[in-house]
Amino acid sequence: xxYIHPKAIKVWRIxxxxxxxxxxVLFLVLMLLGLFLFRWLLYLxxxxxxxxxxxxxxxxxxxxILRWRFFRYRINETHVVIRDGIWFVKHTVxxxxxxxxxxxEQGPLLRAYRLAKLKISTATSTHHxxxxxxxxxxxxxxxxxxxxxxxxxxx
Amino acid sequence: MKxxxxxxxxxxxxxxxxxxxxxxxxxxxxxxxHDDGMSEWFALFGIGICLFFAVIEWWxxxxxxxxxxxxxxxxxxxxxxxxxxxxxxxSLHLSTNPFLKLFGLVRLEVHTAGGEDKxxxxxxxxxxxxxxxxxxxxxxxxxxxxxxxLAVLDRSENSExxxxxRGGELVLAALTSSGARxxxxxxxxxxxxxxxxxxxxxxxxxxxxxxxxxxxxxxLEAAAGVAAVLLxxxxxxxxxxxxxxxxxxxxxxxxxxxxRRGFFEQTEQIVPFKxxxxxxxxxxxxxxxxxxxxxxxxxxxxxxxDGASEVLLYPLIRKERVAExxxxxxxxxxxxxxxxxVSIRAFYWKIIKYVVPLAVLATILSLxxxxxxxxxxxxxxxxxxxWLGYRDASFxxxxxxxxxxxxxxxxxxxxxxxxxLQFLSCRVSPVQKRLKLMTVQSxxxxxxxxxxxxxxxxxxxxxxxxxxxxxxxxxxxxxxxxQRVDGESSYSL
Numbered sequence: 001x002x003y004i005h006p007k008a009i010k011v012w013r014i015x016x017x018x019x020x021x022x023x024x025v026l027f028l029v030l031m032l033l034g035l036f037l038f039r040w041l042l043y044l045x046x047x048x049x050x051x052x053x054x055x056x057x058x059x060x061x062x063x064x065i066l067r068w069r070f071f072r073y074r075i076n077e078t079h080v081v082i083r084d085g086i087w088f089v090k091h092t093v094x095x096x097x098x099x100x101x102x103x104x105e106q107g108p109l110l111r112a113y114r115l116a117k118l119k120i121s122t123a124t125s126t127h128h129x130x131x132x133x134x135x136x137x138x139x140x141x142x143x144x145x146x147x148x149x150x151x152x153x154x155x
Numbered sequence: 156m157k158x159x160x161x162x163x164x165x166x167x168x169x170x171x172x173x174x175x176x177x178x179x180x181x182x183x184x185x186x187x188x189h190d191d192g193m194s195e196w197f198a199l200f201g202i203g204i205c206l207f208f209a210v211i212e213w214w215x216x217x218x219x220x221x222x223x224x225x226x227x228x229x230x231x232x233x234x235x236x237x238x239x240x241x242x243x244x245x246s247l248h249l250s251t252n253p254f255l256k257l258f259g260l261v262r263l264e265v266h267t268a269g270g271e272d273k274x275x276x277x278x279x280x281x282x283x284x285x286x287x288x289x290x291x292x293x294x295x296x297x298x299x300x301x302x303x304x305l306a307v308l309d310r311s312e313n314s315e316x317x318x319x320x321r322g323g324e325l326v327l328a329a330l331t332s333s334g335a336r337x338x339x340x341x342x343x344x345x346x347x348x349x350x351x352x353x354x355x356x357x358x359x360x361x362x363x364x365x366x367x368x369x370x371x372x373x374x375l376e377a378a379a380g381v382a383a384v385l386l387x388x389x390x391x392x393x394x395x396x397x398x399x400x401x402x403x404x405x406x407x408x409x410x411x412x413x414x415r416r417g418f419f420e421q422t423e424q425i426v427p428f429k430x431x432x433x434x435x436x437x438x439x440x441x442x443x444x445x446x447x448x449x450x451x452x453x454x455x456x457x458x459x460x461d462g463a464s465e466v467l468l469y470p471l472i473r474k475e476r477v478a479e480x481x482x483x484x485x486x487x488x489x490x491x492x493x494x495x496x497v498s499i500r501a502f503y504w505k506i507i508k509y510v511v512p513l514a515v516l517a518t519i520l521s522l523x524x525x526x527x528x529x530x531x532x533x534x535x536x537x538x539x540x541x542w543l544g545y546r547d548a549s550f551x552x553x554x555x556x557x558x559x560x561x562x563x564x565x566x567x568x569x570x571x572x573x574x575x576l577q578f579l580s581c582r583v584s585p586v587q588k589r590l591k592l593m594t595v596q597s598x599x600x601x602x603x604x605x606x607x608x609x610x611x612x613x614x615x616x617x618x619x620x621x622x623x624x625x626x627x628x629x630x631x632x633x634x635x636x637x638q639r640v641d642g643e644s645s646y647s648l
Contacts, residue, residue: 079626081626085582087584087585088582088583088584088585089582089583089588090580090581090582090583091580091581091582091622092578092579092580092581093578093579093580093622093625093626094577094578095574095578095628097574098574098576098577098578122577122578122598122605123577123598123600123604123605124577124578124598124599124600124604124605124606124607125577125578125598125605125607127578
């Protein structure tokens, strides 16, 4: 079983920071509104403060490391295995012959770190490998495509 | 450019009217009683709109057969033009009803691969000769649809065995078809309307007076009201099921099944064996308590006819006769009883998951809400469901064949084989880990899409056995075997 790219931790941290920042901004806006307009908005502001703090404390510091630590995958000629989840552990087997298409996808953050996300779709479900280096993602995508063609038996 | 037969207007009109029928019935039942005489005008207005759109639709639906494609113009408000290449057409579906038969017309639907479940192009009424000619043009590049047509029009296929739903069976099938659905529908309607129900609904008021005279206890009165509404919903949905399953026949042929049914409109579905992804034996609580089951299919590819992704193969069969029945109709997947061990720990976990939260809710409700104590019935129901559900989560494997038992509201046994399962996931939550349980998830193709389903809370060891069974097939040697054996390509878009 293989780990995904370690830079994924950084990307997830930035994700956490962004959502924490949004919560803090909302907190400030709601607090100002609450002070000058409706007092009940202060409760909402407090809620966002809590969400922001939780984001900052957990989703920036701990969770990314654990997520990386607990995500593993294996790709061979006949199947893909993905192991995901920190507390809710999930093993998924996707036979090569059942894969309908493979996509390498990049958001702006992933692109900045030269990473890509691999999306593996069967007829009924989509499975993700969240962060691979671009080269590796493309290589895997091509390899998967080749395997899929080789094992294109039927459904 | 050609148009459909002008009687399309009426066919389309009745089709739209049929969609309005249910709201009208519900409206009549739950007494929209305006004294100002406006409601008749509203109804007339609605019918007028239906007619208007039917005329427009007929006028604006045009088609032309080009060299290797069909050129169509459709759309009532927004005009759409489409080129449908013949090779993309998966089936040309023809159907009739008594009204159309009178004029020698048929309804024609063009289904394509990759489209939605809806037909890509439909003519509500077209001359039979014209349909045949179209079929000939298109059928030249598409063998299977040719067979479809012959089955519809000739009715002289060399069928082997025909299973017919007889009178008594039909009634029983209709009465037991609704199960949990009707209860939910009824209860939700009640929840939504309970306040107004007592005053507004015309037929409840005399009933209520009667109840009050006979029983005189408000609580019992309410219970009787609930029971009455449930009864009405049950009868209504049974009637709908009756109409749908009227004249149900299943014909077993060499390579496919032909399923015919319908009261007003006879529909016909042809299911080739090789497109069948899974056979599902389903028992809702009504059927289960009488020892009956119904048989459903998951079929890959666009369906001619109903449009539903699930095909009803046979509505009523005695549970103990299922094995014999599946063998007789040459089902690609024989009956097997899921035999994997179940664990009482799964029951405990379900109680924690479902029953305890509901019990807390029920306590709150019975303390603060009038009649809130009735919510304990829900707790009891969830308890019963947990008890049944834990015993139904099971499986059995035999070579490549697999039988998966599970229950959401109805008990279901999915009979299929390894290569039809699109993927397999095993999920263990922290509590499940402690209780040595595992939830298995997998997916099957049905129609043009597919669905995933879960078998919740299998014992860990049994879940692992299923996982191992699934993954071991995909070692290198097994793959070569797979490639050699599976010459037939069953699902290609």
